[in-house]
Amino acid sequence: MSGVVRRKGVRERAAQATRDSLLRAAIRVFARHGLHGGSVDKIAKAAGSYDRMIYYYFGSKEGLFVAVLEEIYRRFNEAESKLELDLERPVDSLATVVRFVHEYYRKHPEFVTLLNSENLHRGRHIGKSLRAREYSSPAVGIIDRLLASGVTRGVFRAGVTGRDLYLLIAATGYFYQSNRFTLSAFLGENLEAPEAVAHWQSFVLDTVLRTLCADEPVCAAARVA
Amino acid sequence: MSGVVRRKGVRERAAQATRDSLLRAAIRVFARHGLHGGSVDKIAKAAGSYDRMIYYYFGSKEGLFVAVLEEIYRRFNEAESKLELDLERPVDSLATVVRFVHEYYRKHPEFVTLLNSENLHRGRHIGKSLRAREYSSPAVGIIDRLLASGVTRGVFRAGVTGRDLYLLIAATGYFYQSNRFTLSAFLGENLEAPEAVAHWQSFVLDTVLRTLCADEPVCAAARVA
Amino acid sequence: MSGVVRRKGVRERAAQATRDSLLRAAIRVFARHGLHGGSVDKIAKAAGSYDRMIYYYFGSKEGLFVAVLEEIYRRFNEAESKLELDLERPVDSLATVVRFVHEYYRKHPEFVTLLNSENLHRGRHIGKSLRAREYSSPAVGIIDRLLASGVTRGVFRAGVTGRDLYLLIAATGYFYQSNRFTLSAFLGENLEAPEAVAHWQSFVLDTVLRTLCADEPVCAAARVA
Amino acid sequence: MSGVVRRKGVRERAAQATRDSLLRAAIRVFARHGLHGGSVDKIAKAAGSYDRMIYYYFGSKEGLFVAVLEEIYRRFNEAESKLELDLERPVDSLATVVRFVHEYYRKHPEFVTLLNSENLHRGRHIGKSLRAREYSSPAVGIIDRLLASGVTRGVFRAGVTGRDLYLLIAATGYFYQSNRFTLSAFLGENLEAPEAVAHWQSFVLDTVLRTLCADEPVCAAARVA
DNA sequence: CATGAATGAGCTTTCATTCAT
DNA sequence: CATGAATGAAAGCTCATTCAT
Numbered sequence: 001m002s003g004v005v006r007r008k009g010v011r012e013r014a015a016q017a018t019r020d021s022l023l024r025a026a027i028r029v030f031a032r033h034g035l036h037g038g039s040v041d042k043i044a045k046a047a048g049s050y051d052r053m054i055y056y057y058f059g060s061k062e063g064l065f066v067a068v069l070e071e072i073y074r075r076f077n078e079a080e081s082k083l084e085l086d087l088e089r090p091v092d093s094l095a096t097v098v099r100f101v102h103e104y105y106r107k108h109p110e111f112v113t114l115l116n117s118e119n120l121h122r123g124r125h126i127g128k129s130l131r132a133r134e135y136s137s138p139a140v141g142i143i144d145r146l147l148a149s150g151v152t153r154g155v156f157r158a159g160v161t162g163r164d165l166y167l168l169i170a171a172t173g174y175f176y177q178s179n180r181f182t183l184s185a186f187l188g189e190n191l192e193a194p195e196a197v198a199h200w201q202s203f204v205l206d207t208v209l210r211t212l213c214a215d216e217p218v219c220a221a222a223r224v225a
Numbered sequence: 226m227s228g229v230v231r232r233k234g235v236r237e238r239a240a241q242a243t244r245d246s247l248l249r250a251a252i253r254v255f256a257r258h259g260l261h262g263g264s265v266d267k268i269a270k271a272a273g274s275y276d277r278m279i280y281y282y283f284g285s286k287e288g289l290f291v292a293v294l295e296e297i298y299r300r301f302n303e304a305e306s307k308l309e310l311d312l313e314r315p316v317d318s319l320a321t322v323v324r325f326v327h328e329y330y331r332k333h334p335e336f337v338t339l340l341n342s343e344n345l346h347r348g349r350h351i352g353k354s355l356r357a358r359e360y361s362s363p364a365v366g367i368i369d370r371l372l373a374s375g376v377t378r379g380v381f382r383a384g385v386t387g388r389d390l391y392l393l394i395a396a397t398g399y400f401y402q403s404n405r406f407t408l409s410a411f412l413g414e415n416l417e418a419p420e421a422v423a424h425w426q427s428f429v430l431d432t433v434l435r436t437l438c439a440d441e442p443v444c445a446a447a448r449v450a
Numbered sequence: 451m452s453g454v455v456r457r458k459g460v461r462e463r464a465a466q467a468t469r470d471s472l473l474r475a476a477i478r479v480f481a482r483h484g485l486h487g488g489s490v491d492k493i494a495k496a497a498g499s500y501d502r503m504i505y506y507y508f509g510s511k512e513g514l515f516v517a518v519l520e521e522i523y524r525r526f527n528e529a530e531s532k533l534e535l536d537l538e539r540p541v542d543s544l545a546t547v548v549r550f551v552h553e554y555y556r557k558h559p560e561f562v563t564l565l566n567s568e569n570l571h572r573g574r575h576i577g578k579s580l581r582a583r584e585y586s587s588p589a590v591g592i593i594d595r596l597l598a599s600g601v602t603r604g605v606f607r608a609g610v611t612g613r614d615l616y617l618l619i620a621a622t623g624y625f626y627q628s629n630r631f632t633l634s635a636f637l638g639e640n641l642e643a644p645e646a647v648a649h650w651q652s653f654v655l656d657t658v659l660r661t662l663c664a665d666e667p668v669c670a671a672a673r674v675a
Numbered sequence: 676m677s678g679v680v681r682r683k684g685v686r687e688r689a690a691q692a693t694r695d696s697l698l699r700a701a702i703r704v705f706a707r708h709g710l711h712g713g714s715v716d717k718i719a720k721a722a723g724s725y726d727r728m729i730y731y732y733f734g735s736k737e738g739l740f741v742a743v744l745e746e747i748y749r750r751f752n753e754a755e756s757k758l759e760l761d762l763e764r765p766v767d768s769l770a771t772v773v774r775f776v777h778e779y780y781r782k783h784p785e786f787v788t789l790l791n792s793e794n795l796h797r798g799r800h801i802g803k804s805l806r807a808r809e810y811s812s813p814a815v816g817i818i819d820r821l822l823a824s825g826v827t828r829g830v831f832r833a834g835v836t837g838r839d840l841y842l843l844i845a846a847t848g849y850f851y852q853s854n855r856f857t858l859s860a861f862l863g864e865n866l867e868a869p870e871a872v873a874h875w876q877s878f879v880l881d882t883v884l885r886t887l888c889a890d891e892p893v894c895a896a897a898r899v900a
Numbered sequence: 901c902a903t904g905a906a907t908g909a910g911c912t913t914t915c916a917t918t919c920a921t
Numbered sequence: 922c923a924t925g926a927a928t929g930a931a932a933g934c935t936c937a938t939t940c941a942t
Contacts, residue, residue, distance in 0.1 A: 018905080033261070034345055036262040050908085053906075053907090055934065060934080061934090116345065117345075119403055123409065164425075172393065172396045181351070182340050184348065210436045264914075265916060266914080275924065275925095277925095285917085286917090465927095484710075486708070489912080491911080491912090502929090503927075510913080511913090569791075569855070576860050590862070626846065629790060629791075632790050635801050637815070661885045661886065716935080725902075725903065
């Protein structure tokens with residue numbers, strides 16, 4: 001680190017810090033108040049900076065929102081890339097994936113609300129992003145490989161695509177997190193209670209496995225263990 | 226005033242019409258622009274009325290939003306109550322429920338975005354609603370009965386709750402609709418294409434059935450049919 | 451006046467007063483600072499009101515500017531309509547017209563600078579005005595009649611149009627007023643001095659008459675007198 | 676630095692180029708949007724430079740505007756100095772002057788709008804210019820000489836000053852160009868049509884000659900030719 | 901000589917809301 | 922019951938300008 005390149009001036013460093021803190025503040029504020037509710041001034045103040053710096057670094061409020069979307073996708077992909085999956089143990093690995101996805105949504109509520117904001121605006125901003133494509137769907141590929149490995153080993157049945165399975169896992173994790181307030185009112189229970197969360201995750205994992213290996217005693221055994 | 230109940234006067238009728246058109250406009254505008262993005266003026270104009278009428282009938286913008294939430298829950302329940310389910314044919318009935326929920330979300334995107342708005346605000350408004358309780362969870366009860374019937378008939382395994390199954394069905398339908406824009410970008414395909422929708426519904430139904438009757442040849446047969 | 455109609459409420463009266471004072475303030479401020487330089491806030495404060503009332507009454511800053519243009523044209527036409535011209539004495543009447551136009555520009559510098567602003571914006575606003583057409587060119591018609599009368603009486607030569615003569619009179623009066631600051635620097639004299647103004651008006655009148663009746667001793671006589 | 680004058684270094688040359696392009700961009704932008712409407716940033720971008728360079732070279736926005744005024748006066752004088760006038764043929768020469776002035780305004784609309792801007796600000800900037808004096812009134816001197824020559828030759832009557840005649844020529848050319856948008860709306864015709872322009876110029880020339888040589892058959896003859 | 905960063909004041913416009921009639 | 926007028930706050934954004942390097 002302290003080797004070759006270095007030589008970033010003090011100012012450049014400070015500038016980067018300003019930009020970063022604006023971006024981080026924007027994630028927080030947009031996540032809490034939505035795109036309309038999160039004002040540039042609120043964000044600037046939360047970052048200890050000035051609203052004009054947002055225009056300096058991001059061009060506009062929309063530009064900032066695009067940067068926010070790119071950043072949260074980047075973070076998600078980064079976290080995902082750290083997942084250690086053993087292709088030789090597909091059932092365990094699948095469990096890991098389910099847990100990872102559900103837990104990521106749970107620990108990063110900003111990810112969920114920001115995507116909701118973007119969908120409220122019909123995907124207008126993600127379409128403007130050049131980097132958006134880069135961040136798409138390694139997840140699906142991972143699950144595809146997992147499924148293939150399971151089929152080879154005779155643990156999973158064929159005919160299920162990684163895409164569908166990914167949607168199933170994401171939907172169950174996302175909806176539970178995103179709608180926890182209305183659901184809690186609707187169901188008359190607190191979905192955020194640790195036992196409730198654990199119960200839901202295991203129900204989903206069970207469902208996932210049942211859909212993959214219905215007739216396989218092998219899988220059933222794995223499931224128990 | 227004179228007389229007991231009698232008929233509603235012309236004025237009352239007109240008043241009701243004003244209130245209704247404001248409420249309907251609010252559903253449209255809030256659904257499209259969110260709670261912050263939907264201004265009282267925009268709503269009033271969309272209703273062909275005046276913004277002051279909103280204060281007259283609903284007290285405040287928040288009061289209007291509460292009324293909106295109550296109304297969309299009411300509509301959902303009303304639609305649900307028209308479902309004709311034959312408890313003696315639990316598999317078919319379950320398919321009907323899956324189809325109904327998914328299709329309702331699809332045909333009522335405002336329901337989805339409005340609930341997202343409410344969850345963005347952490348369920349603040351639904352908590353203020355007195356009627357909110359009334360509208361909760363008949364759905365869960367219905368599925369409970371369905372499951373019980375299936376278990377009795379030896380079609381479904383025991384151990385699955387209506388609550389979990391409801392969440393599974395809702396999550397898969399809701400997420401698909403709510404996040405269709407970011408998902409379309411993420412997956413590089415159009416989730417709104419009729420084939421894509423049909424495929425997803427049948428995948429979900431298959432998953433639901435597999436989770437209910439994994440080891441049951443009876444159910445498998447039903448599934449095929 | 452205190453007869454039939456009346457019955458304008460106090461509020462309506464006050465409202466009209468608010469609108470009027472905003473319009474009057476706008477004329478002053480736009481005339482002094484131009485369209486860009488005159489901010490809505492400055493105008494509102496000059497009118498003792500609030501900037502939002504400008505949007506209430508005029509829709510936008512541009513709408514206000516359109517109203518300003520209509521008003522100054524209206525005032526000019528109103529003043530012009532009070533001119534008393536004796537068609538039987540065409541030379542005197544022409545002198546009256548020259549004096550009126552030059553004096554109007556001199557006493558209403560806002561008329562001149564506002565038209566300059568509008569021309570800077572390539573006539574964009576006057577094109578949006580519905581009333582603009584109404585206010586056009588009675589002046590030209592008046593001069594046409596004057597010329598015809600003079601020709602009939604053998605005082606003026608034929609072949610000069612009211613349009614050209616109007617432009618000549620307007621140009622000489624307008625330019626002198628509009629460019630008096632740069633001209634004063636350029637010529638090294640103060641164009642606003644009363645003698646300078648009087649000299650210019652008589653030079654212009656002389657020029658006008660010479661162009662109308664070069665070869666006519668009759669006219670020359672009139673000119674002297 | 677070393678040596679007396681020598682050639683300009685590469686850096687000086689580049690600096691001059693930057694300064695020039697800023698000045699040229701400023702002329703364009705100020706002419707189109709006025710002093711208030713033309714922002715330093717807009718100008719810098721139009722020049723392919725940075726707004727800070729404006730402060731480096733011109734000190735302030737006002738300093739830039741002063742430089743702009745000086746430059747357009749310089750250009751006008753330069754063009755004027757190239758006029759070839761034959762004092763022995765005063766009528767033709769006068770026609771040349773009229774044509775030159777009117778055409779200059781027409782082909783350099785920026786000259787007209789910039790002077791309007793300066794007059795809107797009551798000549799504040801031209802007063803600050805040191806060079807401004809240099810650029811004044813050779814035009815008047817030229818016309819003075821022309822008139823004297825004409826009087827000597829018995830073509831023009833005495834008693835008309837170059838200053839008045841210059842104002843007459845300038846006013847008729849300037850007003851026509853400056854107010855062409857509002858006039859076009861006012862008169863209901865397009866003043867920019869080539870025939871309209873030609874007609875106006877010949878009307879003005881005719882007026883000028885009639886005012887100079889009313890009783891002179893000599894001049895009338897010259898006019899015809 | 902030129903450039904990235906910063907700053908305070910100002911811009912036009914929209915917000916939700918209340919008052920009087 | 923409905924409407925015209927008013928109001929304070931805040932929205933997104935641009936302004937001219939200065940500071941460092």
